[in-house]
Amino acid sequence: MNREVALPEGGLGELREADAGARAAPIPPMRTLGEVEQAGLRGLDPVIAAFLQGGSGSEVTLARNQRAFDQIRFVPRTMSGLAYPSAATSLFGRSLSIPVLTAPFGADGYFHPDGHVAIGRANARFGTCSIVPEAGTHSVEQVAAAAPSSALIGQLHPMGSEVNFLSMVRRYEATGYRALCLTVDCPTPGWREHNLRHAFNIDNRVVGGNYPPGAEIDMERALGQLHAQTEPVWSWGKLAELMTATSLPWVAKGILTPEDALAATTAGAAGVVVSNHGGRQLDGVSSAVEALPSIVSALAGGSVVLLDSGIRRGSDVVKAIALGADAVLVGRLSAYGIAAGGEEGAYRVLDLLRQEIETTLVLLGRGDITDLGRDAVTFGKGWDGS
Template structure:
């Protein structure tokens, strides 16, 4: 892997990234320490952050043999639309922090891969500009304190041409992310939340002994989000509605009863409640509880195609990947994000065939075994 004098990746740099761990190392080599911590860090003592990865490592698959896998396909559906693989980038805030093209480069890469790209409420690029890239675009929504603003953003996304709304439900306020607190992390002036006015905010003013981003989101996000707001949003939009941040099967059932089209089993990448259950451990109970009445996606700790295979076997309809596309964006811009998605596609195809699965549907019939420590233990 080579980089130019300005820290930009050299020609062909993305091709040298063979695994998502390679991508992470390449990103770490070029990002300022504070930005690297902002992307990589978790909340509290980061037990959930570590447990997300460890939980996948405890899951083992019983492959099937003597199956015809000469025509193996990773094709599937997400929210009823065909996709070449059941994997998509998760919504991530402030992607302009890691690359000047930010969300535009990531959206172009998702389009090239044929998978949906989700624009965050805290995107550095307006949703209309991301839509102009083409491809399938979803919009991630935080419920805001200012009355009516969340519904206005939902309508704006729908009018722009987004194909789904994803309401994040596990952030009444930002979890205490100690790396950012120690760094007194502050957004640079050039990085703005395009959907929240686009001007300077508390996130741009250093706060002694605190994360300026956490201060800003505390001012902007509503801690009063309830099921009544989900019903209000459901009545407000014709788009498919996804709830992100569900870990309890009871909440998943309530989501189905509220007319939600999908849930994302997620602990926010270990960035909210420290010691929250890893998504892959919560997945089977959630999938059983909804019983096919809505789609079930999962995120948190996905780092290779075999992780996707495991998620499918445990009941997921699809997988969202958060940090790796951001690492790819930092390491090599649009080419880096493409590389992340290409690696996952190749690894998933390999995993399917070697597990005796010609299709994604076959993967959902695989049996798994957990070996090792209990959830949450290293």
């Protein structure tokens, strides 16, 4: 028997009214990101908490994502004489207060009824942006309506029906999204033993916001290929052909090798997201941050390079930027934030990241995060990046 997990109190319901003065109920003081995680997990069903925290297989890659960051060492410069540092940057024509975007994780309604709507509002207030998921609790139109200044990048899965895929592309275009993020490392879910142990299947309501019952394209047609595996995995050539139908720039998410990075850009991608899906897909692969330097070198500065998987604190963000990433994505941190306090919890995550990023820059003796380079870091024993 499959385990059924209750949705958050109040269900999914309608979106809260967009009252500019409204704020969520007060949340407990969370002075560190570790406290945000603890607060978020306390309110979750244990099965949902395991789903959020877990990886695939033996979770070797999940652990390596964080361990690899620990093996990167800073090279500080003292008495810099610099003014207080700037952590601001830009991406796809949008200024960002810090080089952090929210990753497009699905099933967000399990963590808070407002899901990515709450995250989008927090991002808009803070001055950064979201990558809005195809398999989310709310539709891409709802998220954009709630947070038009932050819902700028739309995610989708290149698989299954070409008609379904292009229909989703057109929806993002019509809603005003400025770029697309194509998740290329998920032709099927990873071997996630935490789900198997609990006989847990995701409730369709938390992933079907874009494909409600009765819609022209239902969820089974659009996302069923993730599980059914009835059609071949797409090729770069097929994706390149389909993406000629849009003028939106796009990035390929789930890249771990220079060869795939070059294949993506040859297919027309404006950049890549170096990612192992947070350790939730193929176990036993490199950490994302270890794969980052060789991919940056292969692309030679001509493309956007984002880093996803393993970011747990502001100093990790600084390390990723020093190794050549333009910005990073955070998924679990954002999920902990909304689980702990909805929009205010998501905002707290961003503010704590900003504080630690700026502190790290001061102690490094660097005045601007966009000026960071490889001379800001060195590597300890066990580092496996080039």
